[in-house]
Amino acid sequence: MANGLAVASTTTRAASPTAARVARLTPLVGLVPMIAYLAIFLVVPAAGVLEGAFTGAHGVSLAALKGATSGAFLHALVVSVELSATASVVAAVLGTAAAAAIVSLGSERLNRITASVAAVLANTGGVPLAFAFVATLGNFGVVTLALAHLGFDPYAHGFTLYSVTGLVIVYQYFLLPLMVLIMVPAIRGLRREWSEATWTLGGRPSHFWRHVAAPLLAPTVLAGLLVLFADAFAAYATAAALAGGVIPLIPLEIGNLIDGNVVANQANVGDALGLEMIVLVALVSVVYALAQRRQTRWAR
Numbered sequence: 001m002a003n004g005l006a007v008a009s010t011t012t013r014a015a016s017p018t019a020a021r022v023a024r025l026t027p028l029v030g031l032v033p034m035i036a037y038l039a040i041f042l043v044v045p046a047a048g049v050l051e052g053a054f055t056g057a058h059g060v061s062l063a064a065l066k067g068a069t070s071g072a073f074l075h076a077l078v079v080s081v082e083l084s085a086t087a088s089v090v091a092a093v094l095g096t097a098a099a100a101a102i103v104s105l106g107s108e109r110l111n112r113i114t115a116s117v118a119a120v121l122a123n124t125g126g127v128p129l130a131f132a133f134v135a136t137l138g139n140f141g142v143v144t145l146a147l148a149h150l151g152f153d154p155y156a157h158g159f160t161l162y163s164v165t166g167l168v169i170v171y172q173y174f175l176l177p178l179m180v181l182i183m184v185p186a187i188r189g190l191r192r193e194w195s196e197a198t199w200t201l202g203g204r205p206s207h208f209w210r211h212v213a214a215p216l217l218a219p220t221v222l223a224g225l226l227v228l229f230a231d232a233f234a235a236y237a238t239a240a241a242l243a244g245g246v247i248p249l250i251p252l253e254i255g256n257l258i259d260g261n262v263v264a265n266q267a268n269v270g271d272a273l274g275l276e277m278i279v280l281v282a283l284v285s286v287v288y289a290l291a292q293r294r295q296t297r298w299a300r
């Protein structure tokens with residue numbers, strides 16, 4: 001009997017490490033589909049772009065990278081950065097102001113409606129959005145004709161929808177709601193005790209927003225600005241429908257190269273341009289993570 005108990009105890013101890021190992025690995029099984037998805041649709045394409053960017057006619061070469069950072073492609077990169085920076089800054093300012101106004105009303109129902117509408121608008125784009133703005137602010141759009149009827153023709157004063165300024169306006173349709181989605185939770189996270197302490201010490205609402213709320217919200221605003229920049233920089237369908245062939249942008253240049261518009265010795269320039277976008281988005285992601293970490297530390 002004693003020998004049997006000893007054997008059973010030894011078997012249990014031997015099985016315990018295996019059981020513990022299985023228990024630790026079980027939660028990871030649920031990550032397998034996500035890991036496979038990321039590997040197939042992110043890691044493998046990124047590796048292909050990286051390989052193509054450093055491949056030339058005779059093996060490893062920097063010719064594609066040199067081509068992507070000179071001439072018309074360099075100009076497209078500059079225009080893309082300028083467009084994305086301008087559109088994201090405008091959306092960040094307006095979105096933060098709109099979020100503050102929504103939260104100040106203190107309506108839970110309004111917050112839910114705003115979140116639903118903003119989520120829909122933030123994911124709207126492409127050709128339908130371009131057509132909507134053409135019908136509204138195009139040469140013969142509803143708003144354009146209405147303003148002309150009132151004596152002010154925007155196209156006679158230098159405005160055109162098919163320009164960088166026009167794209168900045170169009171991009172607000174999906175960038176501004178995205179900023180609202182980012183800022184509403186952050187502003188709602190400001191504790192009432194902080195504002196009450198400011199007023200108890202003799203401060204005014206302007207003092208609270210300037211010296212308390214602004215430093216606390218700055219990391220979130222920066223993070224939101226970076227997300228907007230990346231979103232605007234990667235936008236393709238809307239820009240292609242409105243400014244294809246008119247405004248040089250990196251996504252449009254990549255699209256042209258994919259369509260087969262390649263000159264001699266530039267077969268891999270599209271990969272090099274894609275690598276530029278990957279590096280830029282990676283840098284934005286790093287700064288975004290740092291800003292989020294700082295915001296989390298303040299919120300504790």
